[in-house]
Amino acid sequence: MKLNELYRQGKFVITGEVGPVKGAISRDRSVEPNCAREAIFLQRYVHAVNITDNQSAVMRLGSLAASVYLKSLGIEPVYQLTCRDRNRIALQSDLLTAYSLGIDNVLLLTGDHIQLGDHKGAKPVFDLDSVQLIHMAAGLREGYDISGHPIENPPDMALGAVVNPNFEPMELQLLQMKKKIDAGAEFFQTQAVYDIELLERFMRQAEKLNRPVQAGVVVLKSPQMAQYMNEHVSGIQVPEAWIDEIGRTEKADRREKAAEMTGRFLRRVKSMVQGVHIMPMGWADLIPAILREAELSI
Amino acid sequence: MHATIQKPIEEIVQNIRSDERVFIVGCDNCAMKCCTGGWPETRAMAERLQKRGIQVAGYTVPGPAGVSLCKLSNTRKVLMEDCAEAVAGADSFLVLACGQGVHTVIDATGGAMVHPGCDTVFGGETVSDTEVKEYCSLCGECVIEYTGGLCPLTLCAKGLLNGPCGGAKKGMCEVNPDQPCGWIAIYERLKQLGRLDLIESYQKPKDYSKWGRPRSLVVSEHEATFRFYADSKTVRNDD
Numbered sequence: 001m002k003l004n005e006l007y008r009q010g011k012f013v014i015t016g017e018v019g020p021v022k023g024a025i026s027r028d029r030s031v032e033p034n035c036a037r038e039a040i041f042l043q044r045y046v047h048a049v050n051i052t053d054n055q056s057a058v059m060r061l062g063s064l065a066a067s068v069y070l071k072s073l074g075i076e077p078v079y080q081l082t083c084r085d086r087n088r089i090a091l092q093s094d095l096l097t098a099y100s101l102g103i104d105n106v107l108l109l110t111g112d113h114i115q116l117g118d119h120k121g122a123k124p125v126f127d128l129d130s131v132q133l134i135h136m137a138a139g140l141r142e143g144y145d146i147s148g149h150p151i152e153n154p155p156d157m158a159l160g161a162v163v164n165p166n167f168e169p170m171e172l173q174l175l176q177m178k179k180k181i182d183a184g185a186e187f188f189q190t191q192a193v194y195d196i197e198l199l200e201r202f203m204r205q206a207e208k209l210n211r212p213v214q215a216g217v218v219v220l221k222s223p224q225m226a227q228y229m230n231e232h233v234s235g236i237q238v239p240e241a242w243i244d245e246i247g248r249t250e251k252a253d254r255r256e257k258a259a260e261m262t263g264r265f266l267r268r269v270k271s272m273v274q275g276v277h278i279m280p281m282g283w284a285d286l287i288p289a290i291l292r293e294a295e296l297s298i
Numbered sequence: 299m300h301a302t303i304q305k306p307i308e309e310i311v312q313n314i315r316s317d318e319r320v321f322i323v324g325c326d327n328c329a330m331k332c333c334t335g336g337w338p339e340t341r342a343m344a345e346r347l348q349k350r351g352i353q354v355a356g357y358t359v360p361g362p363a364g365v366s367l368c369k370l371s372n373t374r375k376v377l378m379e380d381c382a383e384a385v386a387g388a389d390s391f392l393v394l395a396c397g398q399g400v401h402t403v404i405d406a407t408g409g410a411m412v413h414p415g416c417d418t419v420f421g422g423e424t425v426s427d428t429e430v431k432e433y434c435s436l437c438g439e440c441v442i443e444y445t446g447g448l449c450p451l452t453l454c455a456k457g458l459l460n461g462p463c464g465g466a467k468k469g470m471c472e473v474n475p476d477q478p479c480g481w482i483a484i485y486e487r488l489k490q491l492g493r494l495d496l497i498e499s500y501q502k503p504k505d506y507s508k509w510g511r512p513r514s515l516v517v518s519e520h521e522a523t524f525r526f527y528a529d530s531k532t533v534r535n536d537d
Binding site for chain 2: 127130136169172183234237
């Protein structure tokens, strides 16, 4: 089901996220890839599951293949598509393919730069930017390709986009968000945020743009992970208070603590947003505890 | 200007055969400014090659002072007339200039064997005697009217036309933490100019056919024709 249909019904939308495996899906169907195992578990707790597109520019199984695989298992995928590796022909073709294979939700992003990943010598494509990608996807839905040629059976998918409340200056990010909406974005997921006051400041402006926003959060597992994200993951800033709280906790108790911290954060921010997007980074089994703490359910 | 950096001497030597007599050609414009192919570097290259057992037939930096090697008529005259004797004894040319200069030597000599002595790195602004910076990607379709003259294709690592990617941290690019985010620079400049309205409108995808190589330009007093791929664009300059 399309996420914008859920929004129309007034639902508070909860999504999770999994990353495709570094490798192929086994021909032996009794061997589930990790991403599928996680998604199967998540399915009971979330409306849909994002499938990342070679995230951090690390080469993996394609997000479309993984999305279709999960769809075949009855899980609602949010197919992520980035501008990094495909020109406008490939992007359009992949959007048509996605719709043809049953995908209802697509999240359209710029993509992390190749220098962040494991194929640093590859040619960065970025033929389009994310605003142009959204504009093009909206055009396909209207029945035209980017060159203006009519297409058969226009793909009707919900068009999601991302926004980063951590970005300074915030005004520039809001300008960008407005352009994405004008281009056709129907819902937004934010980059991981940890600062309630910052999110509040962001949402005070963003809500004027009148599109549903899901607050994104990456489950923080350890102070080392926070340090790594602060240094290496683009657009994320974990505040000291989070690092201290998880750092003070005994290693054996950190899973429980991570669930408590994430849930507490979501409980405090849920009234500001129309949904949440939880990125469990392999700790998908914490999602029930997080949602319990956040007093959220589908 | 075309920014160049010399190839490591080992790489240059490796590509010259032991029985080959090489004539060295510099450039008195861009390569001179980059300290890759002015008179001092060209003279020094002759000594560096001879020290490594390479036979040097001669060397020159086509003058008059300040003239670019890529001005074919001048380079042809200097190599084929002024330096005719030394050039006649050369099997090949080592060019201490950009890739355009290398091709100019091919044209000037009627197709001689050439060795590039430099890597051509970008087209840039000479911001001081010791630094060249890139502000233009030579894309063939200038978009900087709406960005206050700062090129997003060049200053943004992803070449995004409609705003930043969201990956910047503390104002710095996700690709290189020492490089300011190009879009923040554009935003700050337009804000200062009171023209933030310029980046509010949708910028359509670029026409990359204009970046389709090889390109050429035919000019006259009245008009210029830019040729790219199978298409061309002619603009009058006197109406």
